[in-house]
Amino acid sequence: MTAALRFDPIRLPPECERLRKEVRAFLADEIAAGTFDPHKPNREDTDAPEFSRRVGERGWLGMTWPKKYGGHERSFLERYVVTEEMRVANAPTRRFFVADRQSGPVLLKYAPEHIKMDILPRICRGEVCFAIGMSEPNSGSDLFAAKTKATKTDGGWLINGTKIWTSSAHIADYMIAIFRTSPSTKENRRHGLTQFLVDMKTPGIKVNPIGQITGQFEFNEVVFTDAFMPDDHVLGEIDGAWKQATSELAYERSGPERFLETYYVLTELVRAVGPKPDTRSAEGIGRLVAQLHTMRRMSVSVAGMLQAGKEPVVEASIVKDIGTVWEQQLPHRVRDLAAFVDAEATNRETLENQLSFAIKTAPKLTIQGGTTEVLRGIIARGLGLR
Structure with missing residues (x-):
């Protein structure tokens, strides 16, 4: 099927420009207080939990989400402005950015209600950090070649295998990861992958930081050895995560x-x-x-x-x-x-x-x-x- 490409000439509405002024004023105050230096490249492995909470207090996390989960029901264009200003200022966004941009929308769509009510408000308050577990050794960005296995057991699943190049896993509270729950088929190599919410404090998970030439330790290897994931941490359709991951990447x-x-x-x-x-x-x-x-x-x-x-x-x-x-x-x-x-x-x-x-x-x-x-x-x- 051929997609019809569209890049409509959208203009940011007046409320976005008002918001831009608010964000710039906030960032100017943070810079004046010594939170970060806009002229120094943002060290992406920097963890700034207090800054994250202050951003949450301003209502700039979970901006598009329902209010019942701590969100603010604002527009994607308003969220765009906040992201743009944070990036231009080199603000330390590492703690909250993945949770706000990508993981929260996945939980909104696929998580059980009790998990939404627990985790989403904490994301909106800037209290939790998420990582994304997709790449694996020997498969890189080929998501459908994933081999890290989830095996059904009483009340949940046992995870064994390795994820790699996992940004922020060393400081993350949670990971949203894709594991193999069934073999792929000749007809559909995408079959057999399932998305899970992973509590990073789970026994059997070891995070090994990967050093970079910049001196950063942003990326990580994450090794799972009989790590137990309860049934209610399955996100969406078992063996059908490829459908979910495809739409998730539009956010990312x-x-x-x-x-x-x-x-x-x-x-x-x-x-x-x-x-x-x-x-x-x-x-x-x-x-x-x-x-x-x-x-x-x-x-x-x-x-x-x-x-x-x-x-x-x-x-x-x-x-x-x-x-x-x-x-x-x-x-x-x-x-x-x-x-x-x-x-x-x-x-x-x-x-x-x-x-x-x-x-x-x-x-x-x-x-x-x-x-x-x-x-x-x-x-x-x-x-x-x-």
């Missing part, structure tokens, strides 16, 4: 975080060249800003589709593919343009430090959330090309 792959992760080097370059850039710098910055604006319009459009109750999986994959390639290349483009920046520029040292960090962290950007190759396979299938 389309937000502004998919092209703003190295944005700070662009703003620092603009500061360095000053109000009167030479022709070369002006032309280079102009191209980058034009590309950024185009991706932002596409991303806002996907947010509008989510608001309308649609599942824009292909469009979200396009945003993630284009966006992560762009943000991966951005530090190198900025480094080229910065070669002619005045050595006496007051922020030259800050720019050099940012570039050093961004160039080291850039390789992961086209891997996390689905590799470029996997994304392009999804796009090709949606366009009827495979």
Whole structure:
């Protein structure tokens, strides 16, 4: 089946611009209080629980969720504005971001009522952190090749196997993971996977941090050895998680975080060249800003589709593919343009430090959330090309 691609030209309504001013004022107060430095790249393994709670107090977590679960029944476009401002400011969002963006909507749709009533309000208050258990050794982003096994036992399931590249597992309270509950079939290799809510304090779970060249420990290996998951932690249809995971990825792959992760080097370059850039710098910055604006319009459009109750999986994959390639290349483009920046520029040292960090962290950007190759396979299938 061929998908009809749509990127409607959605404009943010007035309430979004009012909200933007509120978020900027809040972040300015946090910066003034020393919570974080906007000119330093956000260390993604930084855990900032008090900041997370203050964001929750402002009503900016679970924004689109029903009020009965602690949500605020606001729009996806309003949530988009909050995400955008947090990313531009390099705010420490690690503790709450995955729970708010991705895990909460999964629980809303598939979790038993008592689990919703327990966990969702805590997400909205900024009290819990979630990780996503998808990738495995030797299968990478090929979700349907997962081998970590869930075996039925009295009252639940025993989990054995390994997940890898699991962001934030070392600080997570919960994980939403996909485990194999039945073999795949010749007719459908997607069959046999089931989604589970995992309490990370469960005996039999060991988290091994994976060091990165930046000095971070954002990623982890998670080993399960007879870890018991109760029956009420099964999310949705047994053996049918592929249907659920596909729609989940529309939330994960389309937000502004998919092209703003190295944005700070662009703003620092603009500061360095000053109000009167030479022709070369002006032309280079102009191209980058034009590309950024185009991706932002596409991303806002996907947010509008989510608001309308649609599942824009292909469009979200396009945003993630284009966006992560762009943000991966951005530090190198900025480094080229910065070669002619005045050595006496007051922020030259800050720019050099940012570039050093961004160039080291850039390789992961086209891997996390689905590799470029996997994304392009999804796009090709949606366009009827495979």
